[in-house]
Amino acid sequence: xxxxxxxxxxxxxxREEAIVGAVNRLLSLKGYDAMxxxxxxxxxxxxxxxxxxxFPSKEDLAAAAMVAALDRALAFVDGLxxxxxRAPVATLAIAQLKAVVRWxxxxxxxxxxxxxxxxxxxxxxxxxxxxxxxxxxxALSTKLGTWVADAQARGQxxxxxxxxxxxxxxxxxxxxxxxxxxxxxxxxxxxQKLDWVTASTFEGLAAR
Amino acid sequence: xxxxxxxxxxxxxxREEAIVGAVNRLLSLKGYDAMxxxxxxxxxxxxxxxxxxxFPSKEDLAAAAMVAALDRALAFVDGLxxxxxRAPVATLAIAQLKAVVRWxxxxxxxxxxxxxxxxxxxxxxxxxxxxxxxxxxxALSTKLGTWVADAQARGQxxxxxxxxxxxxxxxxxxxxxxxxxxxxxxxxxxxQKLDWVTASTFEGLAAR
DNA sequence: GTCTATATCAAGATAGAC
DNA sequence: GTCTATCTTGATATAGAC
Numbered sequence: 001x002x003x004x005x006x007x008x009x010x011x012x013x014x015r016e017e018a019i020v021g022a023v024n025r026l027l028s029l030k031g032y033d034a035m036x037x038x039x040x041x042x043x044x045x046x047x048x049x050x051x052x053x054x055f056p057s058k059e060d061l062a063a064a065a066m067v068a069a070l071d072r073a074l075a076f077v078d079g080l081x082x083x084x085x086r087a088p089v090a091t092l093a094i095a096q097l098k099a100v101v102r103w104x105x106x107x108x109x110x111x112x113x114x115x116x117x118x119x120x121x122x123x124x125x126x127x128x129x130x131x132x133x134x135x136x137x138x139a140l141s142t143k144l145g146t147w148v149a150d151a152q153a154r155g156q157x158x159x160x161x162x163x164x165x166x167x168x169x170x171x172x173x174x175x176x177x178x179x180x181x182x183x184x185x186x187x188x189x190x191x192q193k194l195d196w197v198t199a200s201t202f203e204g205l206a207a208r
Numbered sequence: 209x210x211x212x213x214x215x216x217x218x219x220x221x222x223r224e225e226a227i228v229g230a231v232n233r234l235l236s237l238k239g240y241d242a243m244x245x246x247x248x249x250x251x252x253x254x255x256x257x258x259x260x261x262x263f264p265s266k267e268d269l270a271a272a273a274m275v276a277a278l279d280r281a282l283a284f285v286d287g288l289x290x291x292x293x294r295a296p297v298a299t300l301a302i303a304q305l306k307a308v309v310r311w312x313x314x315x316x317x318x319x320x321x322x323x324x325x326x327x328x329x330x331x332x333x334x335x336x337x338x339x340x341x342x343x344x345x346x347a348l349s350t351k352l353g354t355w356v357a358d359a360q361a362r363g364q365x366x367x368x369x370x371x372x373x374x375x376x377x378x379x380x381x382x383x384x385x386x387x388x389x390x391x392x393x394x395x396x397x398x399x400q401k402l403d404w405v406t407a408s409t410f411e412g413l414a415a416r
Numbered sequence: 417g418t419c420t421a422t423a424t425c426a427a428g429a430t431a432g433a434c
Numbered sequence: 435g436t437c438t439a440t441c442t443t444g445a446t447a448t449a450g451a452c
Contacts, residue, residue: 033325034329037429047438049435049437052428052430094414121241122242155415156414160404165405166413180326182372196369205409206364206410207366244445245447260448261418
């Protein structure tokens, strides 16, 4: 009896993951407004009505995809922390921040970073009321904030900037449209693009 | 007879400017998708049908606002060039680039910089077919490109970056969402925000 | 030339059969 | 629990009166 229920739950979980994966790709490819629920259903391989049983609205779909993306980011950050705790020499906080930005940009290049209208949409309002989303956003901001404070204290990051500005900039660069623009003019290697955009974020455009 | 016609043309021109101004503000405030033609008509003080006589589609409205914005940018750039030709010492190319980015960010802060979904929308496709828009975009890119090449040749800009990347970054920073994020957390002065975001663009986040 | 009223359509959401 | 078929809404676009 419980086994039957468990199997059914697993099936549902697989279906949910298929939906969230489809939303993730479509959000990355076309953005929230251009994405239609019909497309999501088609890509996930089920009828729209079945999808609406699991996610009661389009906003819930987007929220689920964002939560999953934040979970991946948190997992990456935790992985860096583990590496650092095992490393013989303490890893530089700024190196960890660079690694996170680079990972985010790479994810974006691979079409797996959902990007939302960062401001002014009705979607942002509903996301801010979503506890699952907000919890993860706060958790990620806190972890990155620790590294920022550390890097500023050690003189690795410019201390003239408020930590808030640095955090906002890191989040913004994680979805930097420059990455996509470079994608279309495809005369450079993947690695070059990541190197350049990461460098321009931390070292600036001006010569040093 | 011609006077009558001229007056009528002037009236139309005023109405057109009211419309483009309204579109400009709404695009800056809410973005293209959230902006409705009803709002534009209301803000411009006329009925929707009258508006559609002048601009046959919503995309035409957005294009007109973008053309006007690019004209303002070109005028600003030309102003800098005139100043430089009158100055006793030649102005540094990098200083001019900084001035342009700062001007764009300030315009954005004031709610007068129309921002469009930079990618993947059906709008971008139609804009790329719009000659008025493309001419101005090419003109602006060419002028900025001259400064970029000059600044790289003089060792003011990092020559490791392809000029293309620098240009993309300048355009992207002109609509940097960080500016808006800082706007909401309003504990800083206008000037501070502009200084910081300009500095992070050219000098980077890392300490020098 | 401008406005009121309406057509048209796309997309989010749901009812009901199986 | 899933799918087909349908409802509903909101927004673009237009017809026709004045």
